[in-house]
Amino acid sequence: MNSTIKNPNNYRWIILAVCFFTITFTNGLTLGGLVVFDRELLNYLSEVTGGEILRQELKLKDAITLWSTAVFAFIAGIIIDRVGVRSLMVSGMFLLSATFYFYAKSDSLADMYIIHIFQGIVLSVSGMVINVVLISKWFNDNRGLAIGVLLAGTSVGNGIFPQINTYLLTISDGDWRQVMMWLALIPLAYAPILFALIKEKPEDVETEQDNEAKNDFKASSIEGGFTLQETLMSSNFWFLSVMAFCTFYSILAMIGHVFLMLDGEGYSPQISATGVSIIFIGGFIGKVISGKLAEMIGRKIVLVGGVAMMLAGSLLIVSSIFYKNPLLIWIGLTLYGTGWGGLYTLIQLLVADLFGLIAIGKIMGVINIIDTIGGGLGPIITAVIYDSTQSYLLPFLVISALLVIALISSSMLKIDDEAIEQSR
Numbered sequence: 001m002n003s004t005i006k007n008p009n010n011y012r013w014i015i016l017a018v019c020f021f022t023i024t025f026t027n028g029l030t031l032g033g034l035v036v037f038d039r040e041l042l043n044y045l046s047e048v049t050g051g052e053i054l055r056q057e058l059k060l061k062d063a064i065t066l067w068s069t070a071v072f073a074f075i076a077g078i079i080i081d082r083v084g085v086r087s088l089m090v091s092g093m094f095l096l097s098a099t100f101y102f103y104a105k106s107d108s109l110a111d112m113y114i115i116h117i118f119q120g121i122v123l124s125v126s127g128m129v130i131n132v133v134l135i136s137k138w139f140n141d142n143r144g145l146a147i148g149v150l151l152a153g154t155s156v157g158n159g160i161f162p163q164i165n166t167y168l169l170t171i172s173d174g175d176w177r178q179v180m181m182w183l184a185l186i187p188l189a190y191a192p193i194l195f196a197l198i199k200e201k202p203e204d205v206e207t208e209q210d211n212e213a214k215n216d217f218k219a220s221s222i223e224g225g226f227t228l229q230e231t232l233m234s235s236n237f238w239f240l241s242v243m244a245f246c247t248f249y250s251i252l253a254m255i256g257h258v259f260l261m262l263d264g265e266g267y268s269p270q271i272s273a274t275g276v277s278i279i280f281i282g283g284f285i286g287k288v289i290s291g292k293l294a295e296m297i298g299r300k301i302v303l304v305g306g307v308a309m310m311l312a313g314s315l316l317i318v319s320s321i322f323y324k325n326p327l328l329i330w331i332g333l334t335l336y337g338t339g340w341g342g343l344y345t346l347i348q349l350l351v352a353d354l355f356g357l358i359a360i361g362k363i364m365g366v367i368n369i370i371d372t373i374g375g376g377l378g379p380i381i382t383a384v385i386y387d388s389t390q391s392y393l394l395p396f397l398v399i400s401a402l403l404v405i406a407l408i409s410s411s412m413l414k415i416d417d418e419a420i421e422q423s424r
Contacts, residue, residue: 059380076361080133132352243347245371253399278337289342309335
């Protein structure tokens with residue numbers, strides 16, 4: 001490793017790249033990529049049980065993933081300082097591989113529910129929270145851009161794996177078990193790369209630069225801010241949490257059901273999978289541009305704009321149910337995903353900006369509990385309402401109502417961009 005790479009100012013971009021691919025695999029494999037198996041799993045489970053499996057029974061597995069994430073994310077946030085991020089992240093890769101191996105061996109919904117508990121653990125130890133904590137420690141300047149690029153990995157993973165998995169199902173003649181075995185190889189191959197390249201903090205990278213430059217970088221990385229107890233007494237924390245709860249419910253409900261919705265409308269599996277991918281393509285765009293845009297024009301403008309865009313997309317999707325216009329669906333999904341990507345980045349950025357780094361793992365763990373409870377409720381409640389009404393109209397109206405609440409909550413946040421920049 002030459003002296004240029006050994007410089008922490010340069011090595012942080014390697015950290016960002018590794019975290020990007022980590023979150024691409026963890027989120028893409030456990031969330032967006034799994035929805036394209038729903039039809040095969042419904043058919044298989046119905047054959048095994050000799051009766052119809054309701055969508056709410058199947059989609060409970062999605063909720064279990066997120067609720068498991070909520071439980072274990074806070075624990076992961078606490079133990080980060082004790083065992084280090086690298087150990088947790090590498091362990092998560094091996095566990096992720098194991099979940100797909102056992103998925104291929106599963107014979108019942110109960111088996112799948114247990115597997116999804118462990119996939120929630122994967123998201124806790126190798127997913128969003130731990131990667132954002134690591135990036136926040138490595139990036140002081142350009143933090144908004146770095147977090148935006150990092151979180152774009154969730155959109156890349158959730159955008160490409162529905163297409164990859166649909167293709168694999170096609171070439172395997174619908175053998176979902178074989179596809180699961182193939183997918184198990186991806187995190188297994190990536191784990192050694194992760195182990196070799198991840199560094200806990202800038203001080204772990206030796207530098208041949210002069211001591212003054214080295215000390216300047218360290219000084220910019222000094223942690224400060226609010227304790228968890230002080231944060232919980234802040235109105236900003238609760239406005240942020242309410243918004244996160246409502247938007248996570250909304251995005252996970254849409255991701256979990258758009259494939260089934262389009263499939264029910266008579267679209268081919270590849271087109272139905274494209275509906276899922278469009279959300280994440282929009283999310284990718286929103287995440288990449290929102291962090292830097294927030295530092296240019298203001299965090300609150302970008303945040304509220306993202307929620308408003310997501311709400312507009314939701315209303316267009318609801319309108320498509322009335323008017324049966326495919327154009328409304330595709331425009332609505334694009335706006336929905338782009339708005340989500342923007343506000344999702346801002347949530348992570350604002351945790352570090354508003355509350356500092358001294359307790360960021362614990363604070364993000366608490367927010368993760370709140371938003372993943374909402375995210376877990378989204379798919380299952382949407383499924384329950386659909387099973388009762390045999391229509392997606394009412395559950396999507398519920399999504400729109402929650403996004404109105406999120407818009408109000410985001411507009412009440414008190415964000416002083418100038419004070420944030422001066423504190424760095």
